[in-house]
Amino acid sequence: MDRIDAMRAFVTVVSEGSFTRAADRLELSPQLVSKYVSQLEHHLGTRLLNRTTRKIHLTEAGARYHQRAQQVLNDIDDMENQLGDLQGEARGRLRISAPVSFAIRHMAPLLAEFQAAHPAVGIDLQLNDRKVDIVEEGFDIALRIGHLKSSSLIARRIAPVRLVMCAAPAYLARHGTPRQPEDLRDHRYLRYSYMDPEAGQPVFRWLQSEGGSRDSDLVSNNGDVLVEAAIAGAGIAIQPTFIAGEAIRDGKLRILLPDHEPEPLALYAVYAHRQLLASKVRSFIDFLDGYFGDPPYWDRFD
Structure with a gap:
């Protein structure tokens, strides 16, 4: 048994979801692909796949072996590409x-x-x-x-x-425009749940910390949602300009307290x-x- 061929057959069966599709991709017969996988299981002394008439399922051992096998095959392909032609075409x-x-x-x-x-x-x-x-x-x-x-x-x-604090003109017209960090205390905030509270200037750390949060704030793990909520006038958001930049450029959002931005x-x-x-x-x-x-x-x- 060629262990690399058997390993490649197994990984392809998993990625394609069937022996037939794996055989088409490898340009082999389904019988040979099945033989390779069976030989690999025999060599390892454990079942890698549970087969039914409709689907295949990885066993616990198969899932662990698949991760390592995929990396090994990637390394082999990368090595051969590099050794074959270091300046060759990327593929x-x-x-x-x-x-x-x-x-x-x-x-x-x-x-x-x-x-x-x-x-x-x-x-x-x-x-x-x-x-x-x-x-x-x-x-x-x-x-x-x-x-x-x-x-x-x-x-x-x-x-x-770049991270900026921003809000819609309509929101600022209703609630006032903060001129200094102390003015932020009575505003509503649109918080990104993955933001590191230790990053940035003190005002940003306060806004993202538990001490600065309220039940009335909006929290999400997606910045696009928070920016759209800010445009709709829901509160003040702290977001990167790669999300908020277009709305700022179009006047839908205004940057607040630019002198207190954190380090990029x-x-x-x-x-x-x-x-x-x-x-x-x-x-x-x-x-x-x-x-x-x-x-x-x-x-x-x-």
Whole structure:
């Protein structure tokens, strides 16, 4: 048994959801794919898949093996691509994790232009605001926003991320415009639940802390919802300009207390530390560098 072929057959069966579709993708017969998987199970001494007439299901051992096997196959493909031609054409499937609001608003044109320049690269974009485990979950790159702490991962700074306090003119006409931090005490706030309360200036820490919250405030884990609520006059939001910038530029929102903005965060491209970096990863990181401009286009409203 060729263990790499068997491993690739197993991973493809899982990704395709059936032996028949996996066989089509691998250009093998379904019988041979089934044989490979059975041989792999025999070699490991455990069942990886439970098969029914309609579906296949990973066993607990199969789920654990699948994660590692996918990474091993990715590493083999990356190594062969690099050794074959270090300057060769980027190719293969690029798995990217990105924050929800940022990706929806800003990544579609980028990905379209990248694939036009690198047509042999396929994109698998997964949107999630949680901090994914790049290695365990099989991602090539994760885009992250914040102040990154030291880790074994490699990070490339892509663009600054400015946070602003903003509200709709109609809301300010009803409740008054804060001129200093003390004026904020009696206002309603639209809070992002993932915001780090330790980040930024004291006024931002107070607004995001439990001591500054009230039952009447609106809390959400999605910045787009909060910006739309702010436009509707629901209160004051603290959001990055890559979400709020268009509304600010159109006059639907006004920036408050600009002298009390926190230090900017940043958008980073994060990837696993590998001695050999796949050409598809290297090409995407290079493509990101400078793509959004300096300052980023979403900040060009002052």
